[in-house]
Amino acid sequence: MTTQSESLNSQLSTPLSEFLQQLLNGLSLGAIYALIALGYTMVYGVLRFINFAHSDVFMVGAFIGYYAGKLVPENTIWGGLVVLALSMLGCAVLGMTIERLAYRPLRGAATLNVLITAIGVSLLLEYSGQVFFGAAPRTFPAIFPVKNFSVGGLVISTNQLSVIVVAALLMVALQFIVHRTKIGTAMRAVSLNPKAAQLVGINIDVVISFTFGLGSALAAAGGILYALNYPSIDPLMGVMPGLKAFVAAVLGGIGNIPGAALGGLILGTVETFVNGSQWSTYKDAIAFAILIIIMLFRPAGLLGKFTVEKV
Amino acid sequence: MKTPTLLLALAALATLVGCSRSRDTIKVGEYASLTGKEAGFGQTSHHGVVLAIEEINAAGGVLGKQLELVFEDNQTKPGESATAAKKLLSREKVVALIGEVSSGRSLEAAPIAQAAKIPMIAPAATNAKVTQVGNYIFRVCFIDPFQGTVMAKFAKDDLKAKKVAILSSVSNAYSLGLAKYFKETFVPAGGVVAAEKNFSEGDKDFRAQLTAVKAANVDAVFVPGYYTESALIVRQARELGLKMPFFGGDGWEDEQLLNIGGEALNGCFYSTHFSPENTDAAVAKFVAKYKGRWNGEVPGAFSALGYDAVYVLADAIKRAGTTDGPKLRDALAATKNFAGASGVTTLDQDRNASKPATIIALKGGKATFYKTVAP
Numbered sequence: 001m002t003t004q005s006e007s008l009n010s011q012l013s014t015p016l017s018e019f020l021q022q023l024l025n026g027l028s029l030g031a032i033y034a035l036i037a038l039g040y041t042m043v044y045g046v047l048r049f050i051n052f053a054h055s056d057v058f059m060v061g062a063f064i065g066y067y068a069g070k071l072v073p074e075n076t077i078w079g080g081l082v083v084l085a086l087s088m089l090g091c092a093v094l095g096m097t098i099e100r101l102a103y104r105p106l107r108g109a110a111t112l113n114v115l116i117t118a119i120g121v122s123l124l125l126e127y128s129g130q131v132f133f134g135a136a137p138r139t140f141p142a143i144f145p146v147k148n149f150s151v152g153g154l155v156i157s158t159n160q161l162s163v164i165v166v167a168a169l170l171m172v173a174l175q176f177i178v179h180r181t182k183i184g185t186a187m188r189a190v191s192l193n194p195k196a197a198q199l200v201g202i203n204i205d206v207v208i209s210f211t212f213g214l215g216s217a218l219a220a221a222g223g224i225l226y227a228l229n230y231p232s233i234d235p236l237m238g239v240m241p242g243l244k245a246f247v248a249a250v251l252g253g254i255g256n257i258p259g260a261a262l263g264g265l266i267l268g269t270v271e272t273f274v275n276g277s278q279w280s281t282y283k284d285a286i287a288f289a290i291l292i293i294i295m296l297f298r299p300a301g302l303l304g305k306f307t308v309e310k311v
Numbered sequence: 312m313k314t315p316t317l318l319l320a321l322a323a324l325a326t327l328v329g330c331s332r333s334r335d336t337i338k339v340g341e342y343a344s345l346t347g348k349e350a351g352f353g354q355t356s357h358h359g360v361v362l363a364i365e366e367i368n369a370a371g372g373v374l375g376k377q378l379e380l381v382f383e384d385n386q387t388k389p390g391e392s393a394t395a396a397k398k399l400l401s402r403e404k405v406v407a408l409i410g411e412v413s414s415g416r417s418l419e420a421a422p423i424a425q426a427a428k429i430p431m432i433a434p435a436a437t438n439a440k441v442t443q444v445g446n447y448i449f450r451v452c453f454i455d456p457f458q459g460t461v462m463a464k465f466a467k468d469d470l471k472a473k474k475v476a477i478l479s480s481v482s483n484a485y486s487l488g489l490a491k492y493f494k495e496t497f498v499p500a501g502g503v504v505a506a507e508k509n510f511s512e513g514d515k516d517f518r519a520q521l522t523a524v525k526a527a528n529v530d531a532v533f534v535p536g537y538y539t540e541s542a543l544i545v546r547q548a549r550e551l552g553l554k555m556p557f558f559g560g561d562g563w564e565d566e567q568l569l570n571i572g573g574e575a576l577n578g579c580f581y582s583t584h585f586s587p588e589n590t591d592a593a594v595a596k597f598v599a600k601y602k603g604r605w606n607g608e609v610p611g612a613f614s615a616l617g618y619d620a621v622y623v624l625a626d627a628i629k630r631a632g633t634t635d636g637p638k639l640r641d642a643l644a645a646t647k648n649f650a651g652a653s654g655v656t657t658l659d660q661d662r663n664a665s666k667p668a669t670i671i672a673l674k675g676g677k678a679t680f681y682k683t684v685a686p
Binding site (some may be wrong): 025159237281 | 350387543567
């Protein structure tokens with residue numbers, strides 16, 4: 001892994017290359033936040049509630065990858081893609097099951113009830129994870145081949161690149177599904193007005209199920225990419241990234257898909273720059289302070305639309 | 312009318328059983344991180360503790376009674392150690408507490424043991440503040456002012472480092488303490504700390520800090536953290552093209568370090584309390600017994616210290632002739648030249664042990680003995 005970057009030690013990093021390196025670090029972290037944030041924002045867009053179990057689906061995604069990774073040869077692109085697909089599929093099923101068993105019976109109930117159920121599902125996943133997977137951290141296998149390139153003083157690892165590329169591809173695919181397909185149109189219709197959508201013949205159950213499946217598959221992809229970059233996984237690994245992604249979703253405007261992506265990238269980049277500076281102790285404080293400031297000036301988030309609620 | 316009678320009879324039976332049990336055993340409490348992020352610390356020390364208790368019982372126990380181990384898992388979570396200590400003291404009425412490997416978690420339980428006047432022996436909490444909580448708190452390991460000095464000298468003399476960077480965990484008493492003592496020796500000896508960066512417990516992304524360290528162009532990097540973070544730090548450092556040696560303290564001690572870090576750790580070092588490769592007769596005997604008890608598992612430093620903590624306690628109970636808190640405390644404080652698996656334990660007036668530090672070199676995915684530094 002280290003042999004690829006020989007020329008580096010001799011070169012002294014210039015401030016510019018340090019800046020670019022931090023920007024790259026930040027973007028790859030932000031891309032993962034963005035992938036998780038998309039799941040929060042999609043469910044919110046359609047159902048108007050925060051699915052707190054989403055961050056734990058992210059964790060399950062990483063664990064499916066861990067077990068599936070043992071079945072395929074390490075360091076191959078096809079093996080990695082198979083693992084990624086398996087994990088996304090598994091989590092899509094998990095997300096739809098959660099929706100069917102925990103949230104559907106509560107549809108029409110007060111938002112608070114659903115919210116508390118979501119927290120319950122989240123704790124259920126975390127602690128059953130500790131029972132089934134064990135609480136000790138595990139080492140995630142290197143399922144994709146890893147190489148490091150150096151350009152000037154900049155070191156680019158294929159892991160970081162693949163995070164950004166996979167996240168971008170998935171976001172484009174998501175944009176396509178939501179705006180160019182029949183099911184996407186139905187999703188937007190349900191988001192706009194569920195009753196009217198039903199009246200024109202849209203099967204709400206199918207649409208909501210699909211939304212959960214899609215969001216959970218994105219969380220699984222996020223989980224795999226996260227585990228590739230930080231190869232130590234445990235049942236509580238979703239908690240912090242989940243919180244950050246939630247902040248990212250709110251920052252970008254909850255319910256807004258490009259907003260979630262933008263929020264994730266901003267949060268990841270800011271966090272990385274603060275971490276690399278002398279104020280690294282205040283990393284999380286500064287990230288959350290930015291959220292508060294943006295909320296003060298743009299209560300609906302960066303790309304969100306502020307709507308007056310009619311009584 | 313039948314049920315209440317039956318319940319009463321059951322309750323009476325339970326009381327009888329409870330009484331008869333507590334009369335002929337001496338209850339020893341242990342709290343450890345058996346699960347969670349730092350499960351490696353808790354599991355290894357717990358295995359040492361269990362082995363020692365079983366050996367003592369097989370040899371006839373202490374004061375004619377068998378030792379009974381009551382243990383609680385704090386799940387590596389903040390706050391849980393205090394709860395565990397309270398439960399062990401008030402409900403289980405243990406005569407002493409064994410715990411913990413982590414300084415932060417030992418500091419949580421220490422005030423509770425002190426207030427209850429029940430002695431607590433920390434196997435491997437190295438932060439100086441732990442035993443400063445009160446005169447009922449002991450430890451059987453060296454302290455961080457010593458460990459920091461050892462690593463500063465090692466950096467200067469063995470690594471020939473003039474410029475180092477320090478990466479420490481802001482939410483960890485052990486990490487901050489060790490970083491401070493390292494600097495106090497390294498800087499006056501002519502060394503330069505060119506970059507100091509922080510991270511928090513549970514962080515997984517260290518590329519930002521490492522990019523800043525890279526810009527500082529240092530000869531070596533000191534990481535006084537725990538194995539979970541340290542392994543990821545070194546791995547990410549290698550990915551970013553940092554090739555200098557990384558070195559740390561006894562928080563690196565766990566097989567998970569190499570599982571996560573792998574080849575990236577080549578050329579790195581850490582200081583600890585014990586090496587199973589030590590050819591000393593007492594160590595070899597302990598290693599053989601430990602492997603026999605735990606299916607071939609090789610003991611680590613915390614296994615040896617957990618084992619020694621129990622023996623030091625048993626020895627003090629024998630000398631005190633009682634398990635009464637204040638008398639047991641006095642006997643513990645008088646521990647002198649007690650030979651164990653991790654070396655000779657003599658508790659000084661601050662209730663700390665002074666023991667040699669072992670430096671481990673990481674090579675080819677393995678931890679190998681490098682040298683021992685006497686106190």
